[in-house]
Amino acid sequence: MTHTPQMQPAVDLVQVDLGVTGMTCTSCSARVERKLNKVEGVEATVNFATESASVSYDPAKIDPGSLIEVVRNAGYDAFEVAGESAAEDAGIDGASISEDPHEAARRREAADLKHRLTISALLTVPIVLLSMIPALQFTNWQWAVLTMTTPVFFWGGAPFHRATFVNLRHGSFTMDTL
Incomplete structure (x- = not known):
């Protein structure tokens, strides 16, 4: 008799882009990435050159504010980046962000x-x-x-x-x- 592992239901991960400030070298970005990936339900990639983190997370387990807090606890500052797509999703035609954070x-x-x-x-x-x-x-x-x-x-x-x-x-x- 073969035993088939039970498949967990697919979780819809939400994507958020975070701006990360205060990183001075690539080991800083590696540390931020490691801290974010330790959080349950989070998959993150941090880019030192663009000072950003691309984070996929399970909204049932964590929210963007908590992700920002994880980055701050690692010793850096973070903010949520709202792109033009967010303005378009909100139904604002021709919207542009006045200043890039x-x-x-x-x-x-x-x-x-x-x-x-x-x-x-x-x-x-x-x-x-x-x-x-x-x-x-x-x-x-x-x-x-x-x-x-x-x-x-x-x-x-x-x-x-x-x-x-x-x-x-x-x-x-x-x-x-x-």
Whole structure:
């Protein structure tokens, strides 16, 4: 007598695209993908280059908000990407998304990094001058240099330090932990 395995009924998986920000290397995307795929009823593929995750999930077991929370718990930020097809499905003819969330996130990050670079560079010029030109050195000049170096290191380097701590917290060694 042969035993035939019982077939489970086919589950209709729902597809959602997530934008993922904060990934700095491919090991970051691999970690996000691994965390998403550990969730029951979820199949995910994460693309570092496009900063996106394509997720198929069982709506009876999880919802998009919970998927976003899984990504956030992995140390990154995520948002649901609504495409033109979603607008067309809603019956809106000729609808276009006013601003791409990926582009908005990139623009905010670039503006923040530019601001940090500008302030850090302005503080670094006197640091270099005081350190390299003995004629500019005064009594206890080292304390002035330390005072200017501290915000450059902590505030200017904050995005790198944050990524390092996120990776260490998850027991992962990436280019940020070098």
